[in-house]
Amino acid sequence: MSGWTIRPERPGDEAAIHDLVARAFAPMPFSEGDEQDLVDALRAAGDLIQSLVAADSAGTIIGHISFSPVTVDQEACGWFQMAPVSVSPEVQRSGIGSALIETGIARLKAEGARGVAVVGNPAYYERFGFTQVPGLAPLSAHDAPYFRAMVLAGPAPQGILRYAPAFG
Numbered sequence: 001m002s003g004w005t006i007r008p009e010r011p012g013d014e015a016a017i018h019d020l021v022a023r024a025f026a027p028m029p030f031s032e033g034d035e036q037d038l039v040d041a042l043r044a045a046g047d048l049i050q051s052l053v054a055a056d057s058a059g060t061i062i063g064h065i066s067f068s069p070v071t072v073d074q075e076a077c078g079w080f081q082m083a084p085v086s087v088s089p090e091v092q093r094s095g096i097g098s099a100l101i102e103t104g105i106a107r108l109k110a111e112g113a114r115g116v117a118v119v120g121n122p123a124y125y126e127r128f129g130f131t132q133v134p135g136l137a138p139l140s141a142h143d144a145p146y147f148r149a150m151v152l153a154g155p156a157p158q159g160i161l162r163y164a165p166a167f168g
């Protein structure tokens with residue numbers, strides 16, 4: 001698919017983002033069906049520090065990515081969690097997810113972020129440069145096998161990484 005652009009979320013996008021995230025995750029067997037509520041909760045808490053959408057030529061939102069601050073050993077350290085990433089099922093596998101990830105990380109780096117963490121399929125995220133960072137681990141043992149990180153400005157923090165409170 002071509003003819004889409006990426007831009008920051010604007011006031012009025014909230015309902016379309018909620019619907020898109022719900023539709024993207026609905027078919028996923030690992031989903032608990034609440035990813036759209038997570039985005040709303042991050043926004044309400046002031047933790048949706050970067051929210052980008054992909055919009056088609058008609059302006060319809062077909063992709064979305066969220067970044068929120070994390071702590072390492074309970075200290076803010078300029079690191080962010082990339083989640084969730086959502087692309088409308090009809091247009092998946094046409095490069096929109098990759099563009100949202102690459103654009104989001106580049107914008108964060110330009111603003112001085114020191115790193116980004118993600119929990120997901122390593123086969124997908126490692127292609128963007130996410131790796132296992134020795135000494136950096138999520139609080140959740142369940143997430144640990146799927147946890148990857150990308151250092152944007154070193155050194156990498158060492159310790160237990162905790163997501164924003166909206167993650168529960």
Ligand SMILES: CC(C)(COP(=O)(O)OP(=O)(O)OC[C@H]1O[C@@H](n2cnc3c(N)ncnc32)[C@H](O)[C@@H]1OP(=O)(O)O)[C@@H](O)C(=O)NCCC(=O)NCCS
Nearest residue numbers: 024025085086087092093094095096097098119120121124
């Ligand atoms: C995951 C997602 C954001 C990727 O967006 P996308 O626009 O479809 O991805 P892109 O077109 O940029 O990249 C497609 C490539 O990623 C791969 N890919 C897509 N989703 C993948 C997944 N869940 N696991 C592994 N690989 C995946 C495809 O095989 C494809 O690779 P190929 O081109 O070598 O065949 C999108 O599929 C989606 O919204 N999925 C449902 C929600 C979800 O699972 N989000 C991520 C949670 S961790």
